[in-house]
Amino acid sequence: MPRRDTSISKAMSHALRHEPGAYGLELGSDGSVPLADLADALAQSGVEATVADLRRVVAESDKQRFAVEGDRIRAQYGHSTDERIVKPSIVPQPVLWHATSPAAAESILRDGLLPMGRQYAHLTTDRDLAMQAGRRKSPAPVLLRVDAARAHQEGVEFSEGHDRVTLALLVPARYISADDSRS
Known part of the structure; x- marks a missing residue:
């Protein structure tokens, strides 16, 4: 650009x-x-x-x-304004990804994924995009796997950011695991 x-x-x-x-x-x-x-x-x-x-x-x-x-x-996503932006609910892809620093990953695996300073937590359908975003937080980010199918089935609401970004107000820790695969 x-x-x-x-x-x-x-x-x-x-x-x-x-x-x-x-x-x-x-x-x-x-x-x-x-x-x-x-x-x-x-x-x-x-x-x-x-x-x-x-x-x-x-x-x-x-x-x-x-x-x-x-x-x-x-x-489409990334808002930090006080007034919540209304996003329509969607059925998410079965697996979503989020990458972050090791310290933040530890907190997420314990407390769940929260929006922090934004209106929504950001997840993606694309592992590489997750790692790219995670590298803004750490040179060696931890890739987290979100069982979005089960979370959605059990009442967690997801919204569309765009075709590769999915948003959530909260993803409880029970649906999140550290991804150990190397690909």
């Missing part, structure tokens, strides 16, 4: 995930705002971005952080 697009993407994340009020934005219940409002808000904060720039950044991003629907844009 070109440096300018990276700057735009980071500003979009800040505005749509963490501090919409700092940009004069009010998120809808689904976390969306009009594209034109976001472009104006970013410009006022010193980040020049047209609606076409925003659409391009969304279309060319491999991480699928954002979604554009009509004339509105939203972050």
Whole structure:
């Protein structure tokens, strides 16, 4: 991604995930705002971005952080705002993954997976994506396997982040194990 697009993407994340009020934005219940409002808000904060720039950044991003629907844009996951973003419930893939530091893994295996500073805990259907995310926490992350089929069957609610990210308010420890396989 070109440096300018990276700057735009980071500003979009800040505005749509963490501090919409700092940009004069009010998120809808689904976390969306009009594209034109976001472009104006970013410009006022010193980040020049047209609606076409925003659409391009969304279309060319491999991480699928954002979604554009009509004339509105939203972050798909990663929110830390006080107002909970409404996410529709889904039936998750049978196995989900989460990777983190050894210390955090120990806590998760004892207490369950919690959102921490975000609105939802993030899991993925992709082991490699989990490890990539885990490396942001530790050079040697622990890969955790979540028995999402059993958890869902027993009442744990899951929501869609996007096609490779699944969200949950809480995954109790009994559904989580350290993955020992090497692949």
